[in-house]
Amino acid sequence: MDGDDILHLHDRTPGVRHDEPTADFLTYTAGLVFAVVLTIMSFAVAGTSLLWGPGIPVGLIVLAFAQIGVHLVFFLHMGTGPDHTNNIIALAFGMLICFLVITGSIWIMANLNNNMMQMPMR
């Protein structure tokens, strides 16, 4: 136990150790590089006329999910370690609710629009 450790001994919550690293410089930098590359790809895909138009939204959604994955792994440090099991389960549940809310809303409203009676205004 070095001097610094003794200095901080009195203001430590039980169970917390001094030397618990979460990540290193390389993790964050790799995450930044991946995220920047994916962002530039997204904007390039959206601005190009080389790709088949109807396919572009699908490509954008795939790139967005890839970037969210990069953020989760490199910035939020979601891992496969035993300490992460609960975090991953909570994330999976959150994603399920988001999926239900978003696709459910789009589906139901598209259905309503289809079945709406034509107004005699126009």
Add this chain to the structure above:
Amino acid sequence: MSVVSLADVAPHHVAPGRGGGGPASTRIVVAYGFWIFLLSDIILFAGLFAAYAVLSGNAAGGPTGRELFDLRTAFIETMCLLVSSYTAGLGILSIEKQRPDLFYVFAGLTFLLGAAFLFIEISEFAGMIREGAGPSKSGFLSAFFTLVGTHGAHVTAGLLWLVYMTAQVFVKGLRSHVRQRLLCFSLFWHALDIVWVGVFTLVYLMGGR
């Protein structure tokens, strides 16, 4: 009847996990609780995303996304937020390395980049309202201002929290509860960046094409 204390079962320096080796460390429990809050916040945004996706076609004769959105501005905003997320992570790293001097530098960079993001967003909003494309113009614009405005409000709250945490580091030093709050702040800031990935993809890239 024999009582076996947790310290007998597993020494403290073994990472427990799944409750097997005794209670998890405070840091893991705090991060987990805050993670649950962040997920509930993301579900709130899911509702706003759903509203935007449903209403984005209802321009009511007003301007559409294609006329309003400037992809170059959106790209600059995205980069500001992304790099601020990176500097926030480096700030946490310098806290762990017991380097408050480096933390102040990274906290300052994070604040500047976040404030730049917010400034660009507010001037974009102001420009749209000046052109008569305010939130009351159409269902599309109501949903747009609600979704992007809620994200902006979160960024504002994050900036205030960052100032508060920097003051705490300055006054209280790197105590363990200050470090835990900083960890929560960094989780919050990274989660805002994740929401922004959804915003720029759905709103700006798909709507502004």
